Amino acid sequence: PDIRAVVITGKGKAFSAGGDFQHFVATASDREVARTTIDNGRAFIEAMLDIPVPVIAAVNGAAVGFGASLLALSDIVIMAETSFIAEPHANVGLVIGDAISITWPFVLSLHKAKELVFTGERIYATEAVSCGLANKAVPPGELMEVAFAMAEKIVAQPRSAITGSKQLLNMYSRAVVE
Numbered sequence: 001p002d003i004r005a006v007v008i009t010g011k012g013k014a015f016s017a018g019g020d021f022q023h024f025v026a027t028a029s030d031r032e033v034a035r036t037t038i039d040n041g042r043a044f045i046e047a048m049l050d051i052p053v054p055v056i057a058a059v060n061g062a063a064v065g066f067g068a069s070l071l072a073l074s075d076i077v078i079m080a081e082t083s084f085i086a087e088p089h090a091n092v093g094l095v096i097g098d099a100i101s102i103t104w105p106f107v108l109s110l111h112k113a114k115e116l117v118f119t120g121e122r123i124y125a126t127e128a129v130s131c132g133l134a135n136k137a138v139p140p141g142e143l144m145e146v147a148f149a150m151a152e153k154i155v156a157q158p159r160s161a162i163t164g165s166k167q168l169l170n171m172y173s174r175a176v177v178e
Contacts, residue, residue, distance in 0.1 A: 004159060005151040006051070008074070009058040009144065015083065016067030024092055041098045045177055048073035048099075049170045052163045054154050058147035059083045059125070060140070069099035072107075073173075075166065076154075077133065078147050079125035080140040085133060088120035102176045107132040 010016055026033040048055070048070075057063075057074035064086045071077050071085060089096050096117050104113040108131055116123060125137035138146045154162060 003053055004155040004162075005054045005056060007056045007058055007144075007147050007151055008070070009147070010060050010067075012061070014061040014067070015057070015059045015063040016070055017062035017064040019065045021092070024094055028093060038098075042177065045073065045099055045102065045173075049174050049177070052166070054151075054162060054166060056147050056151055056154075058143050059085075059134070060143055062086070064088060065097065069097040071133070072099040072103040076135050076150055077128075078136045078138060078143065078150065079128060079134045080143045081125050081137045082140055084122040084124045085128055086120060086122045087117050090118055091120040098177075102173050104133075106172060 023033075023037075027037050028034070054075040055073070056076040056078065057071050059071065059077060059079040061080070061083050063071050063083065065088060068085045068087045087096055087100050100113075100117065104117075108116075112131055115121070123131070123133065125134060128134040129137050136146060
């Protein structure tokens with residue numbers, strides 16, 4: 001009950017970059033692994049949508065694959081100007097991550113979402129802001145200061161207004177999940 005906002009970031013040079021390639025192979029070749037992976041993905045998406053407080057992603061570096069999905073499910077995305085997002089599942093023969101399919105068509109034009117998904121190309125912070133994948137691009141040295149300032153601004157608002165508004169805004173993503 002004391003938590004009013006959450007700020008997440010990566011440690012080191014990446015926000016969240018890289019997956020377990022052996023798991024990708026197992027997912028593609030073993031139906032039970034694929035089913036478990038899909039079930040886990042759905043549970044993760046539902047858990048992120050159910051967090052009652054705003055989640056602010058402070059993107060300090062590469063947000064690739066699952067990292068891109070994590071950003072897609074965050075409420076506010078603040079990126080260091082040097083950071084990027086990439087959804088490379090197609091590059092390794094896999095279908096996109098669930099969170100991308102649920103949220104990107106809402107925040108991007110469908111054509112831009114398809115371009116990024118089909119090519120796996122990186123989208124850097126400034127372009128991510130201009131096309132709706134992020135809220136702000138800031139100098140790397142200011143990232144955490146800006147993220148915590150955003151959290152403080154949100155925390156100053158009435159809790160019930162933030163929680164209720166978040167639930168209403170997430171109903172579109174939740175409808176796609178169900």
